Amino acid sequence: MSPRVPPHSDKRKSKAIVKTNCLKPFTVFLFLACLNSSAFAEDDIGLPSIDPKDSESVDLLKDKLDLWQSEDGREITNWKALGGVLANGQRGANLMTKDKYRDFDLSLEFNLPKEGNSGVYLRGRYEVQLLDGSESSLLRKTGAIWGQIPVDRVVNTYKGANTWNELSVRIKGDRVSVMINRIAVIRTAKLKEPTAGAIDRDEDQPGPILLQSHSGVRFRKILIKVLSSNAN
Numbered sequence: 001m002s003p004r005v006p007p008h009s010d011k012r013k014s015k016a017i018v019k020t021n022c023l024k025p026f027t028v029f030l031f032l033a034c035l036n037s038s039a040f041a042e043d044d045i046g047l048p049s050i051d052p053k054d055s056e057s058v059d060l061l062k063d064k065l066d067l068w069q070s071e072d073g074r075e076i077t078n079w080k081a082l083g084g085v086l087a088n089g090q091r092g093a094n095l096m097t098k099d100k101y102r103d104f105d106l107s108l109e110f111n112l113p114k115e116g117n118s119g120v121y122l123r124g125r126y127e128v129q130l131l132d133g134s135e136s137s138l139l140r141k142t143g144a145i146w147g148q149i150p151v152d153r154v155v156n157t158y159k160g161a162n163t164w165n166e167l168s169v170r171i172k173g174d175r176v177s178v179m180i181n182r183i184a185v186i187r188t189a190k191l192k193e194p195t196a197g198a199i200d201r202d203e204d205q206p207g208p209i210l211l212q213s214h215s216g217v218r219f220r221k222i223l224i225k226v227l228s229s230n231a232n
Contacts, residue, residue: 043175043188044188045170045172045173045175045176045177045188046170046177046188047168047170047177047179047184047187048105048106048107048168048169048170048177048179049105049170050105050106050107050168050223050224050225052221052223054225056225056226057223057224057225058223058224058225059221059222059223060097060209060222060223060224061081061084061086061219061220061221061222064081065079065081065086067097067098067099068095068096068097068098069095069096069097069098070093070094070095070096071093071094071095071096071199071210072093074093076093076095077092077093078090078091078092078093078213079095079213084220084221085218085219085220086211086218086219086220086222087217087218088118088211088213088214088215088216088217088218089215090215091213091214091215092213093213094121094210094211094212094213095210095211095213096121096124096199096208096209096210096211097208097209097210098208099208100123100124100205100206100207100208101123101206101207101208101209101224101226102123102205102206102226102228103171103172103173103226103227103228104170104171104224104225104226104227105168105169105170105224105225105227106120106122106167106168106169106170106171106209106222106223106224106225107166107167107168107169107221107222107223108120108166108167108219108220108221108222108223109164109165109166109167109219109220109221110130110164110165110167110217110218110219111162111163111164111165111217111218111219111220112130112131112132112161112162112165112216112217113132113161113162113215113216113217114132114161114162115132115133115161116130116131116132116161116214116216116217117130117131117132117133117214118130118131118211118212118213118214118217119146119197119211119212120167120169120209120210120211120212121195121197121198121199121207121208121209121210121211121212122169122171122176122207122209123171123203123205123206123207123208124198124199124200124207124208124209124210125194125195125198125199125200125201125203125207126145126148126171126176126191126194126195126198127145127146127195127196127197127198127212128143128144128145128146128167128169128178129141129142129143129144129145129146130142130167130212130217132158132160132161137150138150138151138153141158142158142165142180143157143158143167143178143179143180143185143186144178144185144186145176145178145186145189145191145195146195146196147195147196148191148192148193148195149176149186149189149191151178151180151185151186152184152185152186152187155180155183155184155185157180157181157183157185158180158181159181164220165180165181166179166180166181166182167179167180168182170227171191172227174190174191174203175188175189175190175191176188176189176191177189191203197212209222209224
């Protein structure tokens with residue numbers, strides 16, 4: 001004699017199977033979401049942070065131009081350091097550090113004339129755009145990695161010409177974060193290739209901090225903190 005089967009047991013079983021099958025895609029989704037979140041956390045380099053009082057922070061203008069050289073190797077004639085301010089009196093050779101760096105935080109203040117244009121090259125290869133004007137392209141606004149990584153479209157932190165603005169950058173591996181006046185305009189974006197005007201294309205190598213020469217631009221409070229022991 002066959003055992004008695006409770007009424008509706010098949011229906012309950014089929015419902016349980018349906019519920020289990022419905023949960024499987026959700027479980028997979030959660031797993032993948034956690035996996036992607038972990039991967040992002042590993043790639044996230046954070047935002048630049050430099051304390052002038054930190055012993056690991058180096059003032060690149062402390063000894064005026066002693067830590068700098070002309071990109072063309074000639075005598076520096078178009079840049080002057082006076083009273084803690086580095087001024088580009090006339091357009092000419094770019095200025096770059098004698099030391100080379102790989103992963104670092106960099107902070108500085110810049111002052112552009114009306115319709116002024118300049119740039120800060122990280123490792124001498126990736127230009128952070130500095131621009132006063134009505135440029136509509138997010139790839140060419142102040143804080144952008146020129147022509148490659150746009151600034152956040154909802155952020156407008158540049159204070160304007162003839163005013164001191166602050167630039168802070170963190171570069172680590174092939175990732176970069178940029179802040180203008182202490183507000184992030186680029187967060188952990190991937191660098192694709194050297195921008196126009198790069199000193200070379202040796203992306204695996206450390207490189208200098210390079211300041212683009214455009215008449216009238218001024219810099220001050222240039223600080224760098226190496227994130228690992230990689231300054232040459």
